[in-house]
Amino acid sequence: MTDIKMVVAIIRPDRLTDVKRALSETGAPSLTVTDVSGRGSQPAKKSQWRGEEYVVDLHQKVKVETVVADTPAEDVVEAIAEAAQTGEKGDGKIFVLPVEDAYQVRTGKTGPDAV
Amino acid sequence: MTDIKMVVAIIRPDRLTDVKRALSETGAPSLTVTDVSGRGSQPAKKSQWRGEEYVVDLHQKVKVETVVADTPAEDVVEAIAEAAQTGEKGDGKIFVLPVEDAYQVRTGKTGPDAV
């Protein structure tokens, strides 16, 4: 049976349009988007506002989840990575998780056909 | 050991009340809800607003995550699917992911007992 994978990408919000286009071009147009915030490996940044010091430690990001079966997860990862990259720190991370089953609510299809 | 699964459903926001009721009736009342947006396999829809054309390609959805151990994941999938279905395109998807361990913060319980 074709494996099902969930590709979870945390990217810069302003790269979402390009990432959506890249996914469509890779043959994996379906996706779910969530507003998130987060931090990577950089230490928190101290800033000032009206003389008060405060710490910015969570940055606005967007989470893109794409479940795929026929399209290889590696192709999806590459498409997202290329579209999300600026070369600056904070470009994001992509994780691949195993999925045991899928179900399409309207049709009742299951497995890879439901993705 | 009883397997632990995470059932992830992306549904129409206006089906949430029925889905919550269905989950309670199936003996799996616990859940986590997130506002998301997404698209499935339909191409983006062109609309007009004050003469300007724009593309609606992400639709508001709700993500429901239910982790179960004693209740079979298939029963949870069926309960959600039945409550979420309208028969129109856009009804949603359900994915089942493996979970290796669970922990209940208040009690310190682990494994299936913590779910």
Next chain:
Amino acid sequence: MTDIKMVVAIIRPDRLTDVKRALSETGAPSLTVTDVSGRGSQPAKKSQWRGEEYVVDLHQKVKVETVVADTPAEDVVEAIAEAAQTGEKGDGKIFVLPVEDAYQVRTGKTGPDAV
């Protein structure tokens, strides 16, 4: 190869600051935060507002996702649990999910090195 895990914690919003500090101290400072709502095993609570009865069945929570490779997932779970616990019902849950691969967008690193 070092295993990669995603630790997903649903906690009280007012415990987030302490949980972030605990994660940093455990050597796993990276995380993604999402506003969610949810319910555990307690039945819905009936309340009144201006004479109208209504049911509170979803409580505001925060989801914290931390993907780790070198730091053991159990250490992350313990750090979060200790920082999130108040002893009252509603303290939250922590789930550990397997991750098959990771990718750092800026550098192109893959696997445990990308986490």
